[in-house]
Amino acid sequence: MLKFYYSGAPNPMKVALMLEETGLPYEAVPVDTRKGEQHTPEFLAINPNAKVPAIVDGDATVFDSNAILLYLGEKTGKFMPAKGDRLRGELLSWLMFVASGVGPFSGQAVHFRQYAPEKIPYALNRYMFEAQRHYGILEARLAKQKYMVGDAYGIVDMAVWGLARLIPNALGEEYWAKFPNLKRLVDEISARPAAARANELRTKHKFKTEFDDEAKRAMFKHLDVKVA
Ligand SMILES: N[C@@H](CCC(=O)N[C@@H](CS)C(=O)NCC(=O)O)C(=O)O
Numbered sequence: 001m002l003k004f005y006y007s008g009a010p011n012p013m014k015v016a017l018m019l020e021e022t023g024l025p026y027e028a029v030p031v032d033t034r035k036g037e038q039h040t041p042e043f044l045a046i047n048p049n050a051k052v053p054a055i056v057d058g059d060a061t062v063f064d065s066n067a068i069l070l071y072l073g074e075k076t077g078k079f080m081p082a083k084g085d086r087l088r089g090e091l092l093s094w095l096m097f098v099a100s101g102v103g104p105f106s107g108q109a110v111h112f113r114q115y116a117p118e119k120i121p122y123a124l125n126r127y128m129f130e131a132q133r134h135y136g137i138l139e140a141r142l143a144k145q146k147y148m149v150g151d152a153y154g155i156v157d158m159a160v161w162g163l164a165r166l167i168p169n170a171l172g173e174e175y176w177a178k179f180p181n182l183k184r185l186v187d188e189i190s191a192r193p194a195a196a197r198a199n200e201l202r203t204k205h206k207f208k209t210e211f212d213d214e215a216k217r218a219m220f221k222h223l224d225v226k227v228a
Contacts, residue, residue, distance in 0.1 A: 008202035012053035014162030016198035030205035036218035066099040142181035
C-alpha cells in the first residue's frame with residue numbers, strides 16, 4: 001500500500017487532500033519534525049531534503065508536495081488535464097509557480113515575522129512584499145476564473161489551498177480582505193468532505209506541539225552553524 005510520510009503542516013496537507021480526493025488507499029506514517037524525525041537515516045533515504053511530505057508507492061519514491069500532486073494526478077488520471085491537452089502547459093506553469101514562488105516566499109515571511117530571534121526590517125519588508133506579490137498573482141488569476149487551470153478543480157487548486165488557507169496566521173488576519181477570490185477558493189475547498197478527512201488525519205497521530213529548543217534545533221539547522 002502507498003505510504004504517505006506526513007505531518008500536519010501545510011505541504012503535507014496538500015497531499016493528504018489529494019489522497020482523500022482520489023480515494024487511493026494509503027498508510028499515513030507520521031514524521032514528527034519537531035522531534036527531528038525528518039533527520040533519521042531511514043527518512044533521509046526517502047527524502048534527502050529532510051522534509052515532509054514524501055510518498056513511497058511500490059518502487060516509486062516521490063518527495064516535494066507539488067511533485068507528489070503531479071505524480072498522483074498522472075497515476076489516477078484525476079484532477080488534471082490529460083496528456084496532450086492544451087491546458088497541460090498552464091498546469092505545469094502554475095504548479096511550479098506555487099512550488100518555487102508562493103511556498104518559499106511565504107515560508108520566509110513567516111520565518112522572519114514569527115521565528116527570527118531579531119526583527120530585521122529589511123528582511124521582513126522583502127519577504128512580506130514578495131509573499132503578498134505572489135498571492136496577488138493568484139488573486140488576479142482567480143478574479144478571472146473559478147479555478148486555477150481551465151474550468152475544473154484540480155491539483156493546482158489543492159497546492160494553493162495548502163498554503164493560502166494559512167494566510168491569516170502567516171501574514172496577518174487583515175490580509176484576507178486583500179485576496180477575496182483566493183479566500184473564496186480556499187473556503188470552497190475547505191468545505192469539501194476530502195478536506196475534512198485530510199484535516200482529521202492529523203488527529204490520528206500525536207505530534208509534538210511545543211516549539212521548544214529541541215524543535216527549533218530540528219527545524220532550523222542554521223542555528224548551530226555559522227556560514228556567513
Ligand atoms: N518544497 C517542499 C517543502 C517541504 C517543507 O518545507 N516541509 C515542511 C513542512 S510544511 C517540513 O518538513 N519542515 C520540517 C523542517 O524543515 O525540518 C515541498 O513542497 O514539499
